[in-house]
Amino acid sequence: MVFVPQDAPMAKVEATRNYGANVEMQGARFEDALVAAQGYVEETGATFVHPFEDQAVIAGQGTLGLELADQLPDLETVVVPIGGGGLAAGISLALNAVRPGVRVVGVQAAGCLPGGSGFTIADGIAVKEPGELTMGILEDTLEARVSVSDEEISTAIVLVLERVKLVVEGAGAVGVAALREGRIPGDGPVAIVLSGGNIDATLLISVMRHGLTSASRYLVVRTRVPDRPGELIKLLDLVAQERVNVLSVEHHREGMAISIAETEVELTLGMRDEEHCKSLLEAMRRWGYQVERLR
Amino acid sequence: MVFVPQDAPMAKVEATRNYGANVEMQGARFEDALVAAQGYVEETGATFVHPFEDQAVIAGQGTLGLELADQLPDLETVVVPIGGGGLAAGISLALNAVRPGVRVVGVQAAGCLPGGSGFTIADGIAVKEPGELTMGILEDTLEARVSVSDEEISTAIVLVLERVKLVVEGAGAVGVAALREGRIPGDGPVAIVLSGGNIDATLLISVMRHGLTSASRYLVVRTRVPDRPGELIKLLDLVAQERVNVLSVEHHREGMAISIAETEVELTLGMRDEEHCKSLLEAMRRWGYQVERLR
Numbered sequence: 001m002v003f004v005p006q007d008a009p010m011a012k013v014e015a016t017r018n019y020g021a022n023v024e025m026q027g028a029r030f031e032d033a034l035v036a037a038q039g040y041v042e043e044t045g046a047t048f049v050h051p052f053e054d055q056a057v058i059a060g061q062g063t064l065g066l067e068l069a070d071q072l073p074d075l076e077t078v079v080v081p082i083g084g085g086g087l088a089a090g091i092s093l094a095l096n097a098v099r100p101g102v103r104v105v106g107v108q109a110a111g112c113l114p115g116g117s118g119f120t121i122a123d124g125i126a127v128k129e130p131g132e133l134t135m136g137i138l139e140d141t142l143e144a145r146v147s148v149s150d151e152e153i154s155t156a157i158v159l160v161l162e163r164v165k166l167v168v169e170g171a172g173a174v175g176v177a178a179l180r181e182g183r184i185p186g187d188g189p190v191a192i193v194l195s196g197g198n199i200d201a202t203l204l205i206s207v208m209r210h211g212l213t214s215a216s217r218y219l220v221v222r223t224r225v226p227d228r229p230g231e232l233i234k235l236l237d238l239v240a241q242e243r244v245n246v247l248s249v250e251h252h253r254e255g256m257a258i259s260i261a262e263t264e265v266e267l268t269l270g271m272r273d274e275e276h277c278k279s280l281l282e283a284m285r286r287w288g289y290q291v292e293r294l295r
Numbered sequence: 296m297v298f299v300p301q302d303a304p305m306a307k308v309e310a311t312r313n314y315g316a317n318v319e320m321q322g323a324r325f326e327d328a329l330v331a332a333q334g335y336v337e338e339t340g341a342t343f344v345h346p347f348e349d350q351a352v353i354a355g356q357g358t359l360g361l362e363l364a365d366q367l368p369d370l371e372t373v374v375v376p377i378g379g380g381g382l383a384a385g386i387s388l389a390l391n392a393v394r395p396g397v398r399v400v401g402v403q404a405a406g407c408l409p410g411g412s413g414f415t416i417a418d419g420i421a422v423k424e425p426g427e428l429t430m431g432i433l434e435d436t437l438e439a440r441v442s443v444s445d446e447e448i449s450t451a452i453v454l455v456l457e458r459v460k461l462v463v464e465g466a467g468a469v470g471v472a473a474l475r476e477g478r479i480p481g482d483g484p485v486a487i488v489l490s491g492g493n494i495d496a497t498l499l500i501s502v503m504r505h506g507l508t509s510a511s512r513y514l515v516v517r518t519r520v521p522d523r524p525g526e527l528i529k530l531l532d533l534v535a536q537e538r539v540n541v542l543s544v545e546h547h548r549e550g551m552a553i554s555i556a557e558t559e560v561e562l563t564l565g566m567r568d569e570e571h572c573k574s575l576l577e578a579m580r581r582w583g584y585q586v587e588r589l590r
Binding site: 006007010011013015158161162163165166167168197201202204205208209211212217243245247270272273 | 301302305306308310453456457458460461462463492496497499500503504506507512538540542565567568
């Protein structure tokens with residue numbers, strides 16, 4: 001029986017169910033799901049397994065540190081996500097024991113920290129603070145603790161997706177985000193733990209769309225066409241000649257300070273890059289359209 | 296200097312440029328880009344490297360077959376994408392030599408075959424037919440050639456993304472599609488070559504959205520609300536209580552056979568699963584809304 005918050009990603013819930021678990025979705029946050037689990041334990045006498053305040057769980061996650069030590073002889077720094085801190089505690093304990101020279105840096109989602117919004121796309125580490133047990137270990141073993149914003153996490157998700165061809169969830173991308181933003185101290189070879197990959201496809205789509213907009217792969221233009229049959233086709237035809245993919249067409253006739261014989265059209269277009277955007281805007285102006293770039 | 300068709304995925308073009316190549320985007324299809332490359336060779340005296348009709352290219356791709364033989368002692372079947380056939384020819388030649396008992400099955404995109412639409416999302420293998428050299432090898436060495444549709448390819452892309460956490464392009468997913476559809480003969484352990492991962496993020500978003508709709512992760516409902524201030528908020532509030540994420544709201548006031556005092560609203564909603572869809576539709580009816588499920 002596994003307890004998760006009500007808004008846990010369906011990707012994670014389904015994957016857990018596929019491994020044979022009963023999944024209960026209860027409460028808004030991690031802490032609420034924990035209370036629900038404790039209630040269930042009291043009622044039924046089941047054995048409680050805490051997700052991080054548990055020596056056996058920490059030791060199990062520590063095997064990841066042993067594998068890193070074993071497979072990467074040149075390693076100087078390991079970057080690990082911190083939510084409850086179990087994974088980070090296990091890895092840093094293990095590395096401190098077998099490779100004491102390796103720096104372990106923990107990364108938290110800024111949204112969850114004091115002063116944050118309370119929300120983060122890194123739901124896998126959306127815990128108010130590490131536990132007592134894990135925090136005690138982390139204070140002794142970590143080189144540093146740093147944090148990253150949701151914007152930085154989302155850029156990292158898109159980078160890993162496009163260049164490494166791997167799907168990582170927000171919690172899995174925090175290490176890449178911290179490295180990209182220059183927050184990892186020291187130099188030499190770095191290993192980043194990407195844990196895990198349970199991101200909801202709907203969230204992944206939003207993150208990708210955000211990333212594409214920043215990279216000028218979407219263009220939103222507003223223009224006007226005469227409100228007569230055939231005029232929209234004429235515009236779309238010209239756009240197609242520039243090898244531009246039309247993603248949506250919206251007409252606005254209400255609340256606009258334009259002539260009654262015209263209609264405002266907002267086009268969302270799939271572009272190759274900023275150069276392609278500029279050349280299309282130029283072409284549209286050459287064809288006689290007034291254009292306004294919205295994004 | 297690398298020649299690719301005009302509509303080649305920007306992900307592939309950018310990756311190629313990042314490796315230091317000059318990329319020329321010419322012509323609508325693979326065959327046109329080939330002609331442009333040959334023209335460039337005639338003009339400049341450059342050395343022509345054909346992407347598949349070349350023994351050295353085939354031999355190079357054959358090393359993948361040697362690695363498979365080396366790393367997978369239990370292997371009985373290998374599934375390989377076929378476009379021009381270079382990758383498949385190299386792998387099947389190598390495996391025939393070192394592991395003659397292993398079956399090699401080639402998979403083509405149905406859209407490119409005679410009788411197909413001429414278009415496929417598997418642009419990496421969008422070649423009208425394998426070359427003479429590669430076809431000669433494939434006829435001698437392949438166990439079977441099978442084909443898959445774009446719909447099957449797109450389901451495979453989403454499956455690999457969600458369950459294997461890997462980004463593959465259409466050409467990379469054809470083997471998984473063929474296996475899922477039961478088109479791979481024989482039994483025992485199967486290895487599928489996922490080559491490659493250069494899918495444009497915009498196409499990946501469309502493919503994911505398509506997959507999500509099939510899995511009831513999107514719901515589109517049409518309903519009516521009184522055309523008065525506060526009525527839309529009331530509806531959205533009820534929807535939020537069911538823990539449903541609103542992706543878009545569209546108002547239709549034109550061309551509808553509804554009362555002048557009402558407005559039609561179309562909601563696109565992010566759902567957990569089919570059960571969640573049904574329970575929301577029931578709740579909306581209970582609240583007194585007429586609802587029509589569009590998707």
